[in-house]
Amino acid sequence: MSGFKLSNIVLRVDRHAADHPEIYYRVISGEAVYSESSSALRIKGDVDFLTYVNACSVCKWRQYAQIDNLKLSLTLKGSGRVVLRGVPVDSNEPKILSYHSFDFEDISDFSVPVEVDKFDLAGFSIISEGASTVDVFAGSFSTCVDASAVNDVRIALCTTTFKNEKYIIPNISLVKNGIAAEGAPFADNFHMFVVDNGRSLDVDALSDDVVTVLPNPNTGGSGGFARGMMAATEHSGEFTHVIVMDDDVSIMPESLIRTFNLLSLARGKYKDAFINGAMLSLEDPIRQFEDVSHVVDTAVYARLKQDLDVSKLSDILLNERQDIEVSKAYGAWWYSCIPVEAILKNGLPVPFFIRCDDVEFGMRNNPVYMTMDGICVWHASFEGRFRASVDCYQYTRNFLAMIAMDDCAKESWAIMRAKRNVRMNLRDYDYAAAELTLDGIDDYLKGPEYLENLDGSALMMSNGKRNEKLVPVEELDGDLLARAGINDEVLCGKQILPDDGRRALFMKYFRTLPYDKHYAPFLLSEKPGYVVKHGSAVIEGSSMGHKTVVFLDPTRTKGAVRHLDMDRFYAIRKRERQLMVRYRKEGRAVRKAWKDARSYLTSREFWTEYLGL
Secondary structure (H helix, E strand, O other), X not given: OEEEEEEEOOOOOOHHHOOOHHHOOEEEEEEEEEEOOOOEEEEEEEEXXXXXXXXXXXXXXXXXXXXXXXXXXXXXXXXXXXXXXXXEOOOOOOEEEEEEEEEEEEEEEEEEEEOOOOEEEEEEEEEEOOOOOEEEEEEEEEEEEOHHHOOOOOEEEEEEEOOOHHHHHHHHHHHHHHHHHHOOOOHHHEEEEEEEOOOOOOHHHHOOOOEEEEEOOOOHHHHHHHHHHHHHOOOOOOOOEEEEEEOOEEEOHHHHHHHHHHHHHOOHHHHHOEEEOEEEEOOOOOEEEEOOEEEEOOOEEEEXXXXXXXXOHHHHHHHHHOOOOOOOEEOOOOEEEEEHHHHHHHOOOOOOOOOOHHHHHHHHHOOXXXXXXXXXXEEOOOOOOOOHHHHHHHHHHHHHHHHHHHOOXXXXXXXXXXXXXXXXXHHOOOHXXXXXXXXXXXXXXXXXXXXXXXXXXXXXXXXXXXXXXXXXXXXXXXHHHHHOOOOHHHHOOOOOOOOOHHHXXXXXXXOOOOOOHHHOHHHOEOOOEEEEEEOXXXXXXXXXXXXXXXXXXXXXXXXXXXXXXXXXXXXXXXXXXXXXXXXXXXXXXXXXXXXXXXXXXXXXXXXXXXXXX
């Protein structure tokens, strides 16, 4: 039997969360200040480490690795008390387990066993003695295991970038420094592949024994991750797992370390499981957006958990206790750890360029997923990031192809949703979004040969030029905004509801109906209206009876002015009818063609040729 570390206590608050140290440690009284010169957290008062980053997720370690013992180790200097705390299985309130006094004139090691059987979360507080201070230099949770039961783990981290040096270069340095600081065994079993779709990085300057930069044609996220997976599987047995990670994230190296440790100890069905890191918001670092989602039969993907506030103990517990092992689950590729065996058995990504490649990979592999507090990245939020070229065209085309290949949802529902989105966008004069949705259906019906020979970069650039051009609200005509009913309360997100609650409820549901103003233009007012939308979803507005609509994005900081265009409307409706005739005639054969092509489109043979290797 030997000790095996589960997680480090993170003492230095990362830059992206500088205003929210409470997700690392919570100052109950006094103060806690990290000293760069001594690399220690200096505590004067009472500081709680039962937090999102630093608590030990006993319930997850018990479930995934069957641990039955736990030890807390700290490196300290000063005089005070360590208070062990845990949250019982049937409770949301922490319980004090034990007190441990210490008095160290020099830097000293301290360790104590932690009860695990009846607890879901374990943590500790440090309380300094009187007016003295306590310096915390390091800390960790560990368990004692049979050395022969530790799994062989070798990780390749693959991140794909396209002319995004402001993120990727700092991330390379962050990862390398974190690996070096951790040391063996992790440092000896890790390599980072940076796939450079923009071919703008200095390969020689950035590549070394830890990092390899791979110049790549711009084939989107799917092509970049395929290239990274190919590099990681080029030599048999070199790596056991591949982590795919977005370039525009902020990451704690500790997330990589915990991933390695979890894989090393996973037991039973979890030995072959995927690990998905949670996405937290860069704009609001305490908000967790998602860890694992799933596809539902009605042809949409949905989150298993709603937004969580990871500064709250109740949400931390909910995050760990909620079951994520559901049918048709997938993990988004901002951070997803995939066993190499799954890649060798089930193939590489489908060449979708972007959107649905991670979802389709999940549907094809049907894996068990593991998640854990502290295995995460911070990523820019999705609010206000709607682009019709992506959210209408790419989503529609790729979701239909995924359904055809993986039988993961009802195609009839997908078509119905696409048609409804066309009508919803027409209702608020977003003709480009309606046209791009129809383009997605059209190109899906062209079959897999179209995708196989497509220059995805050129298409993305062409479609991107068709996106609605938004401008800051202050650049829009002030008089037009006022006549449309847009005031400070609207811009601050304070929706004004009618006094009659029943009418408010009626309007809420009425806005979801795809009614069409184009069929009665003579009833429309010259007075402008406004609408706040995200894609086809109406958040707020009063656009029903107006020829001119001011559109605001969900952040209410950008907008555009839209006008009724009868000619464009009739052209879109005519094209939609023609596509539906074609779909009814060719749909079955097209679906079969996509299904038959999946094995080739995800093969090393295809990607070698497609990437020009």
